[in-house]
Amino acid sequence: MNKVIKLANRPVGKPEVSDFDFEEIDKPTPSEGELLLEAKYVSVDPYLRGRMSEAESYVEPFELDKPISSAIVAKVISSNNGEFNEGDYVSGELDWKEYQVSDGKELRKVDPDGAPLSANLGILGMTGITAYIGLTEIGELKEGETLVVSGAAGAVGSVVGQIGKIKNCHVVGIAGSDEKVELLKTKFGFDEGINYKKTENMGQAIAKASPDGVDVYFDNVGGRISDGVYQNMNDFGRVINCGAIALYNATEMPTGPRVEPMLVQKRLSMQGFIVGDHQDKFGEAVKQLAGWLAEGKLEYSETIVEGFENIPQAFLDLFEGKNQGKMIVKV
Amino acid sequence: MNKVIKLANRPVGKPEVSDFDFEEIDKPTPSEGELLLEAKYVSVDPYLRGRMSEAESYVEPFELDKPISSAIVAKVISSNNGEFNEGDYVSGELDWKEYQVSDGKELRKVDPDGAPLSANLGILGMTGITAYIGLTEIGELKEGETLVVSGAAGAVGSVVGQIGKIKNCHVVGIAGSDEKVELLKTKFGFDEGINYKKTENMGQAIAKASPDGVDVYFDNVGGRISDGVYQNMNDFGRVINCGAIALYNATEMPTGPRVEPMLVQKRLSMQGFIVGDHQDKFGEAVKQLAGWLAEGKLEYSETIVEGFENIPQAFLDLFEGKNQGKMIVKV
Numbered sequence: 001m002n003k004v005i006k007l008a009n010r011p012v013g014k015p016e017v018s019d020f021d022f023e024e025i026d027k028p029t030p031s032e033g034e035l036l037l038e039a040k041y042v043s044v045d046p047y048l049r050g051r052m053s054e055a056e057s058y059v060e061p062f063e064l065d066k067p068i069s070s071a072i073v074a075k076v077i078s079s080n081n082g083e084f085n086e087g088d089y090v091s092g093e094l095d096w097k098e099y100q101v102s103d104g105k106e107l108r109k110v111d112p113d114g115a116p117l118s119a120n121l122g123i124l125g126m127t128g129i130t131a132y133i134g135l136t137e138i139g140e141l142k143e144g145e146t147l148v149v150s151g152a153a154g155a156v157g158s159v160v161g162q163i164g165k166i167k168n169c170h171v172v173g174i175a176g177s178d179e180k181v182e183l184l185k186t187k188f189g190f191d192e193g194i195n196y197k198k199t200e201n202m203g204q205a206i207a208k209a210s211p212d213g214v215d216v217y218f219d220n221v222g223g224r225i226s227d228g229v230y231q232n233m234n235d236f237g238r239v240i241n242c243g244a245i246a247l248y249n250a251t252e253m254p255t256g257p258r259v260e261p262m263l264v265q266k267r268l269s270m271q272g273f274i275v276g277d278h279q280d281k282f283g284e285a286v287k288q289l290a291g292w293l294a295e296g297k298l299e300y301s302e303t304i305v306e307g308f309e310n311i312p313q314a315f316l317d318l319f320e321g322k323n324q325g326k327m328i329v330k331v
Numbered sequence: 332m333n334k335v336i337k338l339a340n341r342p343v344g345k346p347e348v349s350d351f352d353f354e355e356i357d358k359p360t361p362s363e364g365e366l367l368l369e370a371k372y373v374s375v376d377p378y379l380r381g382r383m384s385e386a387e388s389y390v391e392p393f394e395l396d397k398p399i400s401s402a403i404v405a406k407v408i409s410s411n412n413g414e415f416n417e418g419d420y421v422s423g424e425l426d427w428k429e430y431q432v433s434d435g436k437e438l439r440k441v442d443p444d445g446a447p448l449s450a451n452l453g454i455l456g457m458t459g460i461t462a463y464i465g466l467t468e469i470g471e472l473k474e475g476e477t478l479v480v481s482g483a484a485g486a487v488g489s490v491v492g493q494i495g496k497i498k499n500c501h502v503v504g505i506a507g508s509d510e511k512v513e514l515l516k517t518k519f520g521f522d523e524g525i526n527y528k529k530t531e532n533m534g535q536a537i538a539k540a541s542p543d544g545v546d547v548y549f550d551n552v553g554g555r556i557s558d559g560v561y562q563n564m565n566d567f568g569r570v571i572n573c574g575a576i577a578l579y580n581a582t583e584m585p586t587g588p589r590v591e592p593m594l595v596q597k598r599l600s601m602q603g604f605i606v607g608d609h610q611d612k613f614g615e616a617v618k619q620l621a622g623w624l625a626e627g628k629l630e631y632s633e634t635i636v637e638g639f640e641n642i643p644q645a646f647l648d649l650f651e652g653k654n655q656g657k658m659i660v661k662v
Contacts, residue, residue, distance in 0.1 A: 050596070219591065222589060222591035222592065223589065223591075226591065241591055241594040241595050242595065243595060244589075244591040244592045244595055247589060247591065247592050248592070253588045253589075254588070254589045254592075255586050255587060255588055255589060256586060256587075256589045257584045257585070257586055258553060258554065258575075258578060258584075258585045258586060258587045259590060259601070260550065260553035260554075260557065260572055260575040260578065260601075260603075261553065261575045261578050261579070261585075262603075263572040263601055263602070263603030264572050264573065264574060264575055264603040264604070264605065265381070265603070266603060267602075267603045267604060267605055267608060268602075268603050269600060269601065269602040269603070270590070270591075270594055270600065270601045270602075271594070271598075271599075271600040271601075272593075272594030272595040272596070272597060272598045272599050272600070273595070273598060274595065274598055277598060
């Protein structure tokens with residue numbers, strides 16, 4: 001048997017398990033040039049929420065009653081394609097199916113003897129690459145600057161902060177529990193951590209944690225948390241708008257303080273950024289990240305949920321902050 | 332006698348004439364190395380509003396009971412400085428005084444036989460340079476793109492649009508009266524003009540005027556007008572945040588739709604910009620602008636108010652949109 005998870009409804013506001021359909025289909029047979037793949041690790045990511053809506057975006061919306069897809073590490077079960085052998089491991093954007101065929105064109109081989117397989121969905125995958133490219137290409141982080149990261153205990157945020165420390169920056173992380181804040185300082189080497197759920201005045205908290213002001217803000221969150229950081233930006237500061245998870249489930253247009261006067265007065269830049277636009281830098285990013293990982297300069301966290309049928313719930317848990325580091329489902 | 336205008340109070344919200352003090356003082360005598368200057372043309376600009384508040388900004392706040400200063404074209408009445416001769420004309424940041432002395436260090440000589448003297452405060456001065464550097468250095472405007480400008484009939488906006496046309500762009504201007512909109516099309520060669528005061532749904536109006544979407548938005552205004560432009564930005568669009576006159580007199584934090592989700596989804600950039608940070612490009616800018624002016628490719632408008640004592644009122648009139656093009660006081 002072969003399980004598949006499809007999009008049942010376009011969610012309004014916060015998605016629910018009932019927005020997903022579970023079906024069983026036949027195991028497919030690969031044609032000439034194709035591979036049969038068995039999913040091993042499935043990545044669930046906040047950006048998938050956008051694809052569940054009908055609105056045009058930078059990636060096509062998922063279709064109703066069709067399988068959802070995300071980054072997956074899979075094992076090659078059989079191959080009619082000269083470039084892949086039975087037993088190889090690959091990663092790529094694949095359907096939420098236990099078994100599927102592929103022509104191999106968009107797949108990348110991964111080394112099962114290097115880092116753990118799941119790392120290819122995180123620190124050596126899209127989230128690590130996002131952290132690296134956002135800081136270097138968009139934020140142009142310089143040695144000794146002050147870097148603030150929101151969603152700091154998440155898969156992207158924790159790498160952002162560690163790269164900041166490698167660059168000798170003063171690094172402040174914002175997260176949603178005391179446990180996460182503790183982890184930022186002990187495991188990931190951040191200088192300061194702020195639990196936004198226990199902080200009434202974010203502006204004051206950021207000011208206290210950033211005595212020289214904020215030069216670069218890597219934002220995964222948006223909303224009230226970001227307002228507090230903006231207030232503390234130095235002249236010529238740079239905001240890397242990587243995500244806005246606090247706003248993704250909004251059903252009405254979220255409002256907040258207007259940023260224009262501050263942008264002019266402090267000559268700030270805000271730049272939206274999607275890692276897929278920077279594929280020419282992926283090779284450099286993975287090489288650098290793998291190097292730091294081998295040297296012991298990078299730590300990473302994963303929350304691994306077991307069971308193919310738990311993929312939707314793991315996705316929903318992202319919006320409750322139940323993950324710590326990269327959220328991955330082990331099939 | 333020698334008239335001087337000082338800052339009497341720090342305005343709260345909209346400034347009033349009573350926030351200014353008029354005094355008469357002695358005409359000064361230049362020491363060794365100094366010049367005696369007579370003000371001829373005085374520039375009044377929205378950014379001066381910021382300097383009237385106590386808050387730290389990119390320029391020092393004006394001091395209470397001290398003269399206000401702005402860009403001025405003056406005539407050298409007498410000189411104890413070898414670099415300037417009696418009868419020369421100069422421009423620079425000078426006090427709102429009929430007569431004052433200067434050591435000449437921050438002054439630039441202007442050619443009284445080229446463009447009219449007042450042009451050195453506008454199209455060949457800070458406003459023209461702002462338009463040029465904003466579009467080229469910050470917005471990186473490319474041939475054939477769609478350019479939207481707010482405050483389009485103003486001193487900066489009218490030059491922005493004309494540079495857009497020189498670069499074969501589709502140019503849409505937003506202004507606050509039918510007369511201004513008419514002028515955008517007839518005098519300045521804009522493709523489309525929108526009177527925001529008669530437009531309920533700015534988003535729809537921008538969409539209609541920009542059939543290919545908006546690539547570059549040169550914003551002098553901020554607020555509701557800008558919200559309508561943001562909705563129509565193309566992927567990888569650039570917002571040049573040059574000013575936010577709609578928000579400068581606000582006494583409470585202005586709020587509006589949050590921009591973060593849009594920035595990420597469309598990979599937009601917003602960049603605050605102050606021309607004074609780009610002094611290394613002034614020479615190039617003035618040379619290019621003077622060339623286009625001599626070739627008849629640039630038109631400009633001035634609203635010239637007569638009389639030194641009318642400087643404060645001319646400044647206040649900026650916030651009512653009473654100027655058309657550069658607001659200048661002829662002493």
